Amino acid sequence: MDKRWVLLSKFGYFSSGTLGFGGQNASNITTIKGRKIMIRNWLAKTVHDRLSKEFDGEFPSVDIGVPKTESYGDFSSNIAFGLAKLLRKSPAVIAAEFGSKLDIPGVNVSWVGGFINFKLDDSFLFEKWIHSHSAEIPPVTVPEKMLLEFVSANPTGPLHIGHGRWAVIGSCLANILKAVGHDVQSEFYVNDAGNQIALFRASVAAVASGQPIPDNGYHGDYVRMLATTTASVDDPVEAMRQSQSDVLESMGTTFDQWFSEKTLHESGKVHEVIQDLRRAGVVYDSEGAVWFRTTDFGDDKDRVLIKSDGALTYFAVDIAYHADKLARCGNRLINIWGADHHGYVARVRAAVAVLNQGATIDFDIIIGQLVSLLKDGEPVRMSKRTGELVTLDEIIEEIGRDATRFFLAMKSADSTIEFDLALAKKQSSDNPVYYVQYAHARICSIFRKLGIHEALPVELISINSAERDVISWGLQFSDEVHNAADHLAPHRIVHYLVELARRVHTMYEQSPILKSGDGLKHQRLHILNQARQILSAGLSLLGISAPEEM
RNA sequence: GCGCUUGUAGCUCAGCUGGAUAGAGCAACGGACUUCUAAUCCGUAGGUCACAAGUUCGAAUCUUGUCAGGCGCACCA
Structure with a gap:
């Protein structure tokens, strides 16, 4: 809740609804700074001022909404419902009584049932329109510095439609957060270390030297492609990362940073952060392994940081990554993850809870539901290892950048979506x-x-x-x-x-x-x-x- | 079994910080091009908001339970 508003109000229980004057919506605050008066806020304040003249004591918050049915007017308020209990009168009576006292120049006030409705005079509305620059977005009064991490696909294969979804949601979000005045850094975490990477390198090397691809190695045309040029044989991981970057850029998504997992290993950050956790008293040794007592933070079971063979778990490295992000992010850290990683949320939150001691940094994890790819109604199974893939760049090429982005951006992140290739291509003009x-x-x-x-x-x-x-x-x-x-x-x-x-x-x-x-x-x-x-x-x-x- | 998530028109989805008669696009049907681009507009039809209880002036929205789909439950990454 806006602190300034707490001071203004002589009663402590303003709702934090975003429609109301004084809600948590940062845009409300702009009224006070006088940058730009948004009509709804102006109206809420006007109504509130009238209310405070009518009532000496407490009264409920003023929520100004936009009615679904346009004939009710441009805005409406439900204050009469809130007043009903205090005044022991029916909302309809209150709405009529109070509504008839609301004399606001340029605004036609009416009441139906318990609702008080406001319709702006055409001239008033047009006046507002002329003097507004509606495409401009007034900034929040308290800009935050934040770090937004998304996509972060393993550099062991081409991107698919799911990555495309995170790319679109993430980049749109970055744009939107910047548009309201925040300082947003976007970041891609490159998992360029570990077993899968070794296996991937070995697969490319094998093809390049005419050897058979190792067991559980990576197959598929893209591996053969990588094996044909010396640069990508020398460093297939970087070649893959670069091609991912190219595809993302072709669909309008770029990153401020590409953060290498390898650097965390090389700098010793992982062992440092494990020591930090140990000092915080959440680490113990058992069965030859080092454990993080994540169950203290609501996780199902404790998690291993250092395996009994001495190797670090992926989780341990990820904690180091989050520690690094916390140090850099400013006020807020946002991750976008696919639903297939949601089981991972509790343990990472546990780590962040320990590392973010002052709790000064907001930590959000957006779990995006998966995209199931269909072809003529039949599900397409995809496996990076076997090389059965429908890649993101193929989809962009077929459907087009704008249409792909729009399709992926129009659905909320927490609904699973079906992407039927044939249908999308056929209907792309729709x-x-x-x-x-x-x-x-x-x-x-x-x-x-x-x-x-x-x-x-x-x-x-x-x-x-x-x-x-x-x-x-x-x-x-x-x-x-x-x-x-x-x-x-x-x-x-x-x-x-x-x-x-x-x-x-x-x-x-x-x-x-x-x-x-x-x-x-x-x-x-x-x-x-x-x-x-x-x-x-x-x-x-x-x-x-x-x-x-x- | 436990956890997360979803269930709204024939299809794809909005609406979910509680408000009035639940919306859009596509598909269907009927109209509008001698007009600033018809990739458009106007109209018709289409609903047990999965189901059941609860909370209250008021529930698609919040709570609980049931059913159904998706995903996850490693000393993998």
Whole structure:
């Protein structure tokens, strides 16, 4: 909860709902700094001020929401329900009493049942629109420094669609968090040490020298490809990592750091961190091995750090990696992992709990559900070792970068998704990405026809419902971006954009520009100009192009 | 067996920090191109929000249980 608001309120129990004034949503805070007054917050504050005049004592929080049914207005409040208990009256009566006292210039107040609804006058709304730069996102007041780790595929084979999903979610998230003002570093952890790496190197070397591939080694065409050039025979791991990097870059995902696991071994960091844990009293020796008592932190069983043969476990190395990240990340550490690693969460959280002594760093693990790949409805089994693969670069080539990104970004990370190759290829022209892009292109086309780039000075003539719909939705853009950032949920941006595009298309049909008189023309151009900027900004957050022509 | 996660329209999915009549795209059906790009728009139809209890003014949303799918339960990485 915003501390400033605690001071403002004379009662201690404001809800932390993001819709409310004073909630945890960082975007709310911007009202006070006066950077930009978002309408919803302004309204919440206005209503709150009136309430505090009416009631000396305590009263519940003011939550301003957006009604699902547009006929109810632009905003609504449920304060009457909260007041009902205090006042021992029905919500409907309270809503009528209080609603009738709410005299806010430019805002039409009505009440239905216990709800108090607000509808902004067209002129008021348009005024807000003109003076806002809706595509701009006001920054949070307390920017955080954070480190976001994602993909981190083993450099022993090509990336597949699942990696593509983490790449898209991760890069969108990085964009979104940066957009609201945070300092975000993105990182790929390269598992370039250990048994699998040795086996991979041996496999490539074997093929290069005409020897049989070792048992449990890596097969597949990509191994044979690597064996054909001297550079990749010398260092197949780096060659593989580079090709992963190339694929990711081709789909618009880049990283600030590629962190090598090998460096942790070489620097002795792993043994150092085990000593740290030992000093913290969570390590014990048993059966010739060194254990971390992770059960103290809710794990199912204790975990081995150093095996009885003296070798380090992957977990031990990963702790060292997390220790390193904690030292670098600033305020917050975010990992994106596939659901196949969720069993790993408890032990890593245990380690971070010990290492993050002051508990000053927030630690989030986003568990993304897996992508099951289908071909004509039949599941495609994939194995890196046997070389049965449908690779990410094949998919990008077939479906296209923008459509692939949009498809992967539009679903929340915790739903499993099915990716049917044949269907995706067949339906790629139905991908909603084109719907959004087309809305952008259509607006550009109008400006192109007029030979101008910006909207002209304007005053309100009269707006129709289609135009109003674009404005009221467009004004919520920065709210949505903050929302997506707060929830680490990039898919919200996708759904926001689809809805904005829908409203733009409707307006396009209903509000002719070129053949309208100057007044209407300029007014409509102004609306579309900002819509275009929002579409462009939103698509950019998703790493998707906003074409001017299609 | 234990844990995490999911179950919403024929299909793919939003909505889940509790609010009003549960939404979109695709598919289906009927309309709109002599018009700023029809990759569009308008309309119709489509629902036991898996099931059952509970919490309360109010539950798709929170709690518990049941059923079903996915994933995980190593001195592997």
